[in-house]
Amino acid sequence: MYVKGVNATTLDDVRAASNTSKSQLYNHFPDKEELVRAVVAARTAQVLERERGYLQRLKSFRGLVRWRDALVQRNALRNGAYGCALGSLASELADQDDQARATLAESFVEWEGLLAAGLRRMWDSGVLRPDADPEKLATGLMAALQGGYLLAETAHDIKPMEIALDMALDHVKSFLTA
Amino acid sequence: MYVKGVNATTLDDVRAASNTSKSQLYNHFPDKEELVRAVVAARTAQVLERERGYLQRLKSFRGLVRWRDALVQRNALRNGAYGCALGSLASELADQDDQARATLAESFVEWEGLLAAGLRRMWDSGVLRPDADPEKLATGLMAALQGGYLLAETAHDIKPMEIALDMALDHVKSFLTA
DNA sequence: GGCCGAGGGGACCATGTAGTCCATGCGGCG
DNA sequence: CGCCGCATGGACTACATGGTCCCCTCGGCC
DSSP: OTTTOSTTOOHHHHHHHHTOOHHHHHHHOSSHHHHHHHHHHHHHHHHHHHHHHHHTTOOSHHHHHHHHHHHHHHHHTTTTTTOOHHHHHHHHHTTTOHHHHHHHHHHHHHHHHHHHHHHHHHHHTTSBOTTOOHHHHHHHHHHHHHHHHHHHHHHTOSHHHHHHHHHHHHHHHTTBOO | OTTTOSTTOOHHHHHHHHTOOHHHHHHHOSSHHHHHHHHHHHHHHHHHHHHHHHHTTOOSHHHHHHHHHHHHHHHHTTTTTTOOHHHHHHHHHTTTOHHHHHHHHHHHHHHHHHHHHHHHHHHHTTSBOTTOOHHHHHHHHHHHHHHHHHHHHHHTOSHHHHHHHHHHHHHHHTTBOO
């Protein structure tokens, strides 16, 4: 579903990919919609788990740069194809399944929350100036990331993603204490 | 197709929306794929036309703010639903129809080009510092816009879009001559 | 070892959708 | 005014796909 998109993925694709049978699928999920929601939940948990690893100890600008580098490198492996696991789902499902949309919205909030918590630690320790707003900075980073993913996916070139993230990092940098 | 997504739109939907018949459709388009490509081309032309209106005379930071405000206001009308006409298509088609992806990639380049040309005028006239890079700034604005669209669409709240664009504008502002 | 019940495999069904085709009507031309 | 040809509407077809169901296997228990 990540590769082909949710709507373009048939249950036979799922069956083949999971080495199961139809009855297995319908034992676990009442219909495709619920299966998709389970995929959303699983993907969400997976991405957040990974991000927690990068961000839960974030407390310096260098850490943010490492975060950026890791994401760019991961995306470079496939030349940007498929985009962000959550972003792609969000774009396709937002106006199609409100429950999935809500789950994805929560995930983005949580993801931003990880960034915001790290930025707040930097703020608390005086790395960031008092007038910096960790939440807004986190939203900005998130948007730059998602926009970067989309442009990279479309262009088959990760440079726009790098430029976007660098812009957001520069923005954070502008709030560093001298 | 903008509202429901390309894959979720049936030819009967198209027929109903366009008040035509199947034979009409197949007179003009050999198959659905070509129809989708025509939609991409039409949407692209429409968005670029609109953006040309906003950007072709851009030559000041205030102009950029007006551009931001217009986009935010337009998106606020539907609470962010459906996202960016080009971004949604790009996300859904990028890994499904390479020709459509290429068209959309060109469109993004052209859209960024409009921004870059305006920023270059600001650069030429000394509004922007010599070390500013109009192309990179344009990419940053574009990514913030697309990321903002996606977050707004998912959250049904345009605030993330505002925050993202404001971040990008702040970034441009940081290159203004004192 | 035989019987029984649950779980699973995969054939099967119903339906929605892309794509075809032919009867009809309408405009243009003699 | 009548004929011809072409665009058009929309019924029709083939097929993919979501969803069902029955038979068989396999493990547990007597």
